[in-house]
């Protein structure tokens with residue numbers, strides 16, 4: 001039986017450590033409890049927030065609804081052939097522990113995504129990505145429960161509409177499904193991905209073509225080392241990772257920008273557009289290391305807004321607004337938030 005707790009403090013369940021309450025909180029550990037929680041929300045006409053590790057949300061205020069903490073567990077190998085293994089993980093599994101588990105089983109392909117906080121079930125929402133790999137490269141399918149009907153549904157990787165920090169779960173399927181498990185297609189023989197500059201640097205390689213001797217465990221260790229150097233540990237300095245997405249602009253807009261800033265960091269996209277390193281833009285605009293009351297901009301990575309004072313979400317969002325305005329004024333580029341704000345206002 002699910003236990004519904006009223007006026008629940010969410011501070012230790014969001015990595016920005018924002019002190020905000022939910023009208024109701026329930027932890028769900030199996031399918032029946034998910035259905036029970038959906039029925040409770042429908043009966044009391046409550047909005048629903050499915051919660052994983054709370055590492056990509058900003059609580060702007062108290063949440064006037066039901067927080068459903070996803071605690072579904074289990075990892076199993078569901079199929080294999082000569083070269084691939086299909087592994088299914090329940091939505092409540094910790095992402096990094098799952099990556100480590102796959103490595104220990106000799107199943108490769110997720111190592112570049114080591115140490116990303118959060119859960120397996122949240123990973124498809126923004127198609128998590130790091131160091132040259134995105135979740136979409138490895139998802140075979142996912143299972144979900146339709147919030148309105150309570151029915152179980154399956155999404156193929158194609159039907160998830162994955163793109164950079166994006167999926168259908170942010171658009172046409174937003175707030176309509178509880179993801180219950182994700183199935184990954186992994187390799188038996190590793191093909192390590194070493195394109196990302198800071199990864200090559202960490203491994204002291206000058207060229208990704210020199211990758212033959214590098215093992216997936218070494219890749220994971222290098223990714224972990226780079227992350228620990230650049231990104232603050234939320235347990236010590238509350239944060240939600242990158243606070244903004246890297247903006248994608250047209251080739252024409254990029255040419256104009258490059259005339260003014262020859263060293264702007266940018267990645268050409270297959271369709272001709274250009275992705276900019278928002279961290280570079282924010283850093284160059286003077287924000288890296290900035291502090292204001294409870295909140296700050298991380299000194300090692302300007303894309304990360306932190307909340308060392310563990311204060312209100314409105315302070316975090318006010319600083320984000322100032323950064324957005326300054327980047328727009330200086331470069332004519334509009335930044336978009338990466339984490340989702342609750343209650344929904346933007």
Ligand code: FAD
Nearest residue numbers: 050052053054055056118119121122128129130179240241
């Ligand atoms: P939550 O914050 O709990 O939820 C995020 C969203 O997903 C919410 O809208 C929530 O309702 C929804 N959701 C969660 N679970 C479910 C479910 N089962 N069904 C339906 N909806 C659900 N992200 C990257 O992509 N790459 C990185 O390198 C990266 N680095 C980070 C580093 C740090 C230090 C931090 C704090 C964050 C970083 N992130 C990164 C962002 C974050 O870790 C990911 O977005 C992660 O997938 C969020 O998982 P979560 O379980 O914490 O999600």
Ligand code: EPU
Nearest residue numbers: 130131241242244245246265277279280283300301302303
């Ligand atoms: N840079 C600066 N100053 C800064 C920060 C970055 O000049 O303060 C420059 C770096 O020198 C580098 C470039 O910007 O040339 C890119 O920096 P980095 O490699 O740190 O990556 P990022 O683009 O800032 C993205 C993701 C991260 C992910 C890393 C590694 C987004 C929004 N962020 O950061 O994801 O871990 O690449 O792949 O795409 C997250 O989403 O929460 C997250 C942490």
